[in-house]
Amino acid sequence: MNEAKIRTEEMLLNMGPQHPSTHGVFRVVVRTDGELVLESESHIGYLHRCFEKCAEGNNYLQVVPYTDRMDYLCAMMNNWGYAAAVEKLAGIEVPERAEYIRVIVAELNRVASHLLAFGTYGLDIGAITPFLYAFRDRERILKIFEKLCGQRLNYSYVRVGGVTFDMTDEILADIEAFCDYFDPKIIDEYDNLLSYNGIFISRTANVGVIPAELAISYGVTGPSLRGSGVQRDLRRDAPYGIYDRLEFDVPVGSGEMGQLGDCWDRYMVRMREMRQSIRLVRQAVKDIPEGPFCDKKAYRAVKPKAGEVYKRVEGARGEVGFYIVSDGTNIPYRVKARAPSFCNISILDKLTSISNVMIADLVAIIGSLDIVLGEVDR
Amino acid sequence: MSEIENRNPDPLTKNVVFMSAIDDVINATRANSVWPLTFGLACCAIEMMATGAAKYDLDRFGSGPFRGTPRQSDLMIVAGTVTHKMAPRVKRLYDQMPEPKYVIAMGGCVIRGGPYVKHGYHVVKGVDLLIPVDVYIPGCPPRPEALLEGIFKVQKLMKREKILDRTRRTTKPEVYQPV
Amino acid sequence: MARLEIGQIIAVIKEKLPGAVVEEVLDGVDPFVVVKTEQWGETALLCRDDSRLGFDLLSCISGVDYPEREEGPEIEVIYHLDSMVNHHGLTIKVKLPRGDPRVASVEEIWRTADWHERETYDLVGVVFEGHHNLVRILCAEDWVGHPLRKDYEPPDSFHGIKNVIY
Numbered sequence: 001m002n003e004a005k006i007r008t009e010e011m012l013l014n015m016g017p018q019h020p021s022t023h024g025v026f027r028v029v030v031r032t033d034g035e036l037v038l039e040s041e042s043h044i045g046y047l048h049r050c051f052e053k054c055a056e057g058n059n060y061l062q063v064v065p066y067t068d069r070m071d072y073l074c075a076m077m078n079n080w081g082y083a084a085a086v087e088k089l090a091g092i093e094v095p096e097r098a099e100y101i102r103v104i105v106a107e108l109n110r111v112a113s114h115l116l117a118f119g120t121y122g123l124d125i126g127a128i129t130p131f132l133y134a135f136r137d138r139e140r141i142l143k144i145f146e147k148l149c150g151q152r153l154n155y156s157y158v159r160v161g162g163v164t165f166d167m168t169d170e171i172l173a174d175i176e177a178f179c180d181y182f183d184p185k186i187i188d189e190y191d192n193l194l195s196y197n198g199i200f201i202s203r204t205a206n207v208g209v210i211p212a213e214l215a216i217s218y219g220v221t222g223p224s225l226r227g228s229g230v231q232r233d234l235r236r237d238a239p240y241g242i243y244d245r246l247e248f249d250v251p252v253g254s255g256e257m258g259q260l261g262d263c264w265d266r267y268m269v270r271m272r273e274m275r276q277s278i279r280l281v282r283q284a285v286k287d288i289p290e291g292p293f294c295d296k297k298a299y300r301a302v303k304p305k306a307g308e309v310y311k312r313v314e315g316a317r318g319e320v321g322f323y324i325v326s327d328g329t330n331i332p333y334r335v336k337a338r339a340p341s342f343c344n345i346s347i348l349d350k351l352t353s354i355s356n357v358m359i360a361d362l363v364a365i366i367g368s369l370d371i372v373l374g375e376v377d378r
Numbered sequence: 379m380s381e382i383e384n385r386n387p388d389p390l391t392k393n394v395v396f397m398s399a400i401d402d403v404i405n406a407t408r409a410n411s412v413w414p415l416t417f418g419l420a421c422c423a424i425e426m427m428a429t430g431a432a433k434y435d436l437d438r439f440g441s442g443p444f445r446g447t448p449r450q451s452d453l454m455i456v457a458g459t460v461t462h463k464m465a466p467r468v469k470r471l472y473d474q475m476p477e478p479k480y481v482i483a484m485g486g487c488v489i490r491g492g493p494y495v496k497h498g499y500h501v502v503k504g505v506d507l508l509i510p511v512d513v514y515i516p517g518c519p520p521r522p523e524a525l526l527e528g529i530f531k532v533q534k535l536m537k538r539e540k541i542l543d544r545t546r547r548t549t550k551p552e553v554y555q556p557v
Numbered sequence: 558m559a560r561l562e563i564g565q566i567i568a569v570i571k572e573k574l575p576g577a578v579v580e581e582v583l584d585g586v587d588p589f590v591v592v593k594t595e596q597w598g599e600t601a602l603l604c605r606d607d608s609r610l611g612f613d614l615l616s617c618i619s620g621v622d623y624p625e626r627e628e629g630p631e632i633e634v635i636y637h638l639d640s641m642v643n644h645h646g647l648t649i650k651v652k653l654p655r656g657d658p659r660v661a662s663v664e665e666i667w668r669t670a671d672w673h674e675r676e677t678y679d680l681v682g683v684v685f686e687g688h689h690n691l692v693r694i695l696c697a698e699d700w701v702g703h704p705l706r707k708d709y710e711p712p713d714s715f716h717g718i719k720n721v722i723y
Contacts, residue, residue: 016467017464017467018416018417018467018471019446020416020444020446024418024419024420024423025419025464044694044695045461045463045693045694045695045696045697046419046461046463046464046467047419047420047458047459047461047464048461048463048500048695048696049420049459049461049494049498049500049501050494050497050498050499050500050501050704052680052705053497053498053499053704053705054493054494054496054497054498056497056705057496057497058497065493066493069420069421069493072420072421072424073424088586089586116424120427131431132431132432135427135428135431135432135433136431136432136433138428139428139431139433142428152425152428152519152521153421153424153425153519154421154518154519214668216613216614216641217613217667217668217669218668218669219614219615219616219667219668219669221614230641232641237644238644307585307586307587308585308586308587308589309586309587310587310616310617310637310648312616319616321616321617321637323617323619323635323637325621333621334619334621334622334705336617336619336621338616338617338637342672343669343672346668346669346671346672350668373420374420374421377695378695461697462696462697462700462715462716462718463696463697463698465716465718466716495722496722499704499709499711499712499720500695500696500697500700500704502718503720503721503722507718507719508718556719556721
C-alpha cells in the first residue's frame with residue numbers, strides 16, 4: 001500500500017498521574033505522530049503538600065519532620081540542609097562527632113537512594129530482576145538506620161545542633177560489615193546485571209541527550225548534570241561539614257556508550273557515585289572522634305536573630321537549597337526549599353522538542369532524571 | 379431458620395441454603411489472589427514497593443501482580459497523601475474498578491491528613507471523604523509488616539462475601555461525612 | 558576564572574549599570590543587594606553575560622510577603638545566582654508594592670526561571686511580565702487565592718470536599 005495514501009492523524013495522549021512508570025504522580029500530555037513524540041507538556045502539583053505553609057506554623061525544631069517528607073528517599077540530606085541553614089542563621093556550632101555521623105548517614109542514604117533509582121530504572125525499561133537485587137541491599141541499609149534511629153524511611157535524625165541519637169560501636173561495626181559486603185562483589189554484580197546489557201544499552205544510549213549549556217540554563221544539578229560532563233559537586237566546590245577533610249572522586253559522564261549526556265551516562269554516574277560514597281563512609285568511620293553528638297542547649301530553644309540565609313547541600317538528586325527568613329521569634333517567617341527534581345524535570349518538555357523521542361524513550365528519560373515527586377511539588 | 383435468613387438478605391432467594399457452600403469456595407479462591415492497583419502517591423509507596431520486594435515478599439500471599447489498570451484489580455491501596463488536585467482522579471479510578479472492590483488507606487495522611495492536618499490547605503484530610511475505605515493502616519510510613527496485616531484483614535473481609543450480594547450493598551462502609 | 562568578593566561583584570554592577578543598585582546589605586549572615594525593579598531585566602542580562610560575573614546558574618526564586626513594613630506593605634522577590642566558572646554567588650532582591658506586584662520575567666535569560674516564576678505567581682501572587690505561560694503550577698487550576706500570603710484563609714471546601722481541621 002502506498003504510504004502517501006494512508007491518512008494519519010496526530011494523537012493527544014495523556015500519561016496520567018496514575019501510571020506505573022512515572023515515579024509518582026506526574027502527568028505528561030504528549031502530542032504524538034504514531035510512536036514519535038512531537039510535543040509534550042508536563043503537569044505537576046498532584047502532591048503539593050504545602051510544606052512552606054506548614055513551616056510557617058511550627059517552630060524551627062518542628063519543621064524537621066516536614067523536610068524529611070519532601071524527598072523521602074534521601075531524607076537525611078534534606079534534614080542536613082535545613083539544619084545547616086538554621087545553624088548558619090543562628091550561629092550554632094555543631095560538635096565534630098556529629099559532623100562525622102552526618103557524613104556517614106548522608107552517604108549511606110545516597111547509596112540507598114541510588115539503589116532504588118537503579119532498581120526502578122530497570123523496572124521502567126522492563127527488567128524486573130535488578131529491582132529485587134537492589135531492594136535486598138537497600139533493606140540492609142534500612143536495617144542499620146532502624147537500629148540507629150528507629151525509622152526506615154523518614155528519619156528526622158539530623159537535627160539543629162547535631163544528631164538525635166548517638167552512634168554506638170555496634171552500629172559502627174555493622175556499617176563496616178556492610179561496606180565490606182557491598183563494595184567489592186555487589187557493585188560488579190549490578191554492572192553485570194544491567195549496565196552492560198545489550199538491550200539496556202540500546203534503550204538508553206543516545207536517548208535524551210542533554211547538552212551541558214542547556215542543562216545549566218535549566219538549573220539541572222546533581223548526577224543529571226554530571227552525566228553531561230559538567231564537573232560540579234557541592235561537596236567539593238562549596239564544602240560543608242567535614243567534606244574538605246575527606247578524599248573522594250566526582251564521577252562525570254564521558255559519552256562511553258553513545259553521545260555525551262545521554263541516559264546511560266546519567267545512570268552510570270549514579271553507579272560510580274555509589275562506590276565513592278562507600279569510600280567516604282569508610283574514611284568517616286575510621287576517623288570518627290569521641291565527644292558529644294549534639295549541642296543540647298541550642299537544640300532546646302532555637303531562636304535566631306532576624307535575618308535570612310540560603311544554604312545549599314548536595315543531595316542525591318542535586319542541589320537542595322533552603323532559604324530561611326527569620327523575624328527573631330522561634331517560628332520561621334518564611335522557609336523556601338529549592339528542590340533539585342523540580343528543576344531537573346523541567347527539561348523534559350525541551351528535550352522532546354529538540355530530539356526525536358519515542359514514547360518508550362520518554363519513560364527512559366524520566367527514569368534517568370530520577371525524580372521524586374515529593375520534592376517536585378513540596 | 380433465622381440464622382439462614384440473616385446470612386442471606388436478598389428476599390428472592392431467602393430460603394436457598396446451598397449457595398453458602400459455593401460462597402466459601404469462591405471466597406477462598408478470591409482471598410488468595412487479591413490483586414492490588416499500583417496507586418503509590420508518596421512516601422508510603424516506597425514501603426509498598428518494599429513489601430512487594432524480596433524481604434517482605436507479598437507474592438507468597440497471592441498479591442504479587444500489581445496491576446497498572448483499575449479494571450483488572452480488586453484492591454486499591456491508597457498509599458500517600460491525596461491532594462485536592464489529585465482527588466478527582468482518585469474518585470475516577472475507584473469508579474473504574476469492578477465490583478466487589480476493597481480499599482486500604484495506608485499511612486497517616488490518608489487516614490485524617492497526617493502531619494498536614496493543620497496547615498495543609500491543598501491536602502484532602504482523609505481519603506475516606508472521597509471513597510469508602512475498608513482497612514486503615516496507621517503509620518508514617520507503616521512498616522511492611524503492617525501492610526501485610528492490612529492485606530490479611532482484606533482477605534478476611536473477602537471470606538465473608540456472598541455471591542448474591544456482589545456489589546457489597548450491606549457490607550461496604552460509608553464515605554465519611556464530617557460534622 | 559577568578560573568584561570575586563561580594564564588594565567587587567557589586568562594583569562591577571555599579572560600573573556597568575549606574576543607579577541600578579538601590580541598597581546593599583553586607584553585614585548579615587548572607588549579603589544581598591536590592592535592585593531597582595525597572596532595571597531588573599538589564600541587571601539580569603549583565604549578570605549572566607559579563608565574563609567577570611558569569612552567573613550562569615539561577616538556583617532559586619523565592620517570593621516573600623511582608624504586609625507590615627514601615628515603608629508600606631511589600632512583596633520581595635529574591636533571586637539566588639551562582640557561577641559555575643567563577644565559583645562565587647550573589648543574592649539579588651527586588652521589592653514590589655503588595656497591591657500590584659509586577660516585575661520583568663527572566664525566563665529568556667535563565668530557562669529555569671520558567672517554572673520558578675510560575676510557582677511564585679501561584680503561591681505569592683507576583684505577576685511576571687513577559688512570561689509566555691503564567692498559570693498555576695502547584696495548586697489546582699481553579700484554586701482561588703495565593704496561599705503563601707500572610708492573610709490567606711483556606712477555603713472551607715473545594716469541589717464538595719470539606720477542608721476539615723481536626
